[in-house]
Amino acid sequence: MNFAQPTSSAHLDVAAIATALGELSTRFDVRVLAECDSSNARLMALAEAGAPAGSVVVAERQLAGRGRRGNSWFSSPDASLTFSLLWRFSPQVQLTGLSLAVGVALARALERLGIAGIALKWPNDVLLQGGKLAGVLIELVPGARPSAAVIGVGINLLLPPELPAEIRQNAAALANAGITLPAPATLLARLLAELHGVLHSFAAEGFSAWHAAWQERHAYAGQVVRLLADHAAPLEGRCLGVDGDGALLLETASGIQRIISGEVSLRKS
Numbered sequence: 001m002n003f004a005q006p007t008s009s010a011h012l013d014v015a016a017i018a019t020a021l022g023e024l025s026t027r028f029d030v031r032v033l034a035e036c037d038s039s040n041a042r043l044m045a046l047a048e049a050g051a052p053a054g055s056v057v058v059a060e061r062q063l064a065g066r067g068r069r070g071n072s073w074f075s076s077p078d079a080s081l082t083f084s085l086l087w088r089f090s091p092q093v094q095l096t097g098l099s100l101a102v103g104v105a106l107a108r109a110l111e112r113l114g115i116a117g118i119a120l121k122w123p124n125d126v127l128l129q130g131g132k133l134a135g136v137l138i139e140l141v142p143g144a145r146p147s148a149a150v151i152g153v154g155i156n157l158l159l160p161p162e163l164p165a166e167i168r169q170n171a172a173a174l175a176n177a178g179i180t181l182p183a184p185a186t187l188l189a190r191l192l193a194e195l196h197g198v199l200h201s202f203a204a205e206g207f208s209a210w211h212a213a214w215q216e217r218h219a220y221a222g223q224v225v226r227l228l229a230d231h232a233a234p235l236e237g238r239c240l241g242v243d244g245d246g247a248l249l250l251e252t253a254s255g256i257q258r259i260i261s262g263e264v265s266l267r268k269s
């Protein structure tokens, strides 16, 4: 494990992360930044310079955190756990479904902490009792061979007062999960350990190994939803789940539609 801590005000304890990871600590190269633009952006630069799989950037505060569909992602110390993990895959691995497998890993880690009410919303949200607890933003390293993915994860630890009302109304936080939370370093280690296992199997078998686990946690199974895209009319249908490639299956008036683009947003009708 790399103990690089470029700014002295960072207070996530990297030694504690190493201890909590145990033997797995040799598989990760963790940097903790007290502040940066975006942990995904920082890790992307490291990836382009040849950083190995298992490189992690943890940001206690992001000034330009990136979310899906060009949104920004709010994160501040104590209120969120914000990190990015680099993973490399051989060229034949089909990366559709990666964000779903990552969701399964996060869900399993949280469930193992004793948290009930975790569900997954296609393509990459983790919900707690219906509210958005965590988001995942996967960015592929341009031109990387073998392919490389920067897997960005933001988890709400609590909902700070300054959080805009429109975000707060659909959000959830671990502070309200009904358990005594472990220290952030332990929480991070639990998440990384689960991601390590899931990503290894994803690299070998693709999403199909995690298909059933995703379906079991599908937040909108059998429910009528609307799919919103930027330049198309909303599509309404009953959510059948995902197929073995991670595409969303929607039963609409004109038959079953297979949705592969993640650049959409899903709402309950």
Ligand code: BTN
Binding pocket: 037, 038, 039, 040, 041, 062, 064, 065, 066, 067, 068, 069, 071, 073, 075, 082, 083, 084, 124, 125, 134, 135, 136, 137, 151, 152, 153, 154
């Ligand atoms: C979403 O829009 O739901 C995805 C949000 C992903 C946010 C995380 S926070 C860590 C990583 N760094 C970023 O800039 N974004 C991701």
